[in-house]
Amino acid sequence: MNETPEPTFGIDELCTLTGVARRTVRFYTQKGLLDPPEGERRGAYYTRRHLEQLLLIRKWQAAGVSLERIGRLLRGEEAGLPPAPEPGTIEVWSRVTLRPGLEVHLEPGRLGLTPEETRNLIQRLMMACEINP
Template sequence: MNAKTFSLDELCLLTDCSKRTVRYYIQLGLVSRPVGEARAARYTGEHLSQLLRIKKLSESGVSLERIREVLAGEDSPVPPRERHPGTVEVRSHIYVAPGIEVQITPEEAGISPEQLRKFVGEVMALAKSILGERDKDSRG
């Protein structure tokens, strides 16, 4: 899988966070460490999602300590924001097979990156099983 990665400058532009803030969140352990070091460091969609979630909670007045708890799996003190035209959301779009795609908003679904990976793996295995049966039926 060739997932999109971002430079620190691109990540800061997408999240409207300063480089200093991103580095601080990494230092606190709120955001995962980048892939690579120094100027070669790259950031993934997971980093983007982490920063957007932290930003949303922080702008709602949630302390960094409480944000740490929320990121560890506790219930969010901030209700989901109502969507309206112009709302920006980060979604995972999974291509399963021709005509089959899954779109997930992990934050809204309340699942962690690890749970998302497991979910995608299960969906892909199920699709392979079902589509394999379909192909056998059409040949036999």
């Protein structure tokens, strides 16, 4: 059987594909968010796994998740979302009016968001509403 080899990428190609700066890739690797490249020095290369990790990190960052929490999620120390509440469970939800006719209802505890992450998320949503009226 002829198996197609897994595609590999140099750091510049990986940066182009993900929109992440070279320095940021190295920072993520240093912090343990991104697996180290395969090979050594000039022969180092990245695989599809690295590409997927970087895209996931970018997605979570765009959603307002802190790098600290992203690290916990990637290490499996924290589940993505808690299970749905049982009937009769009492929760306190926040209702944020983004503009007339558009509201967001959220429960930061269920999302695992800190107060700072919640504020960041709301600010990003409000900015998006200003850009796209």
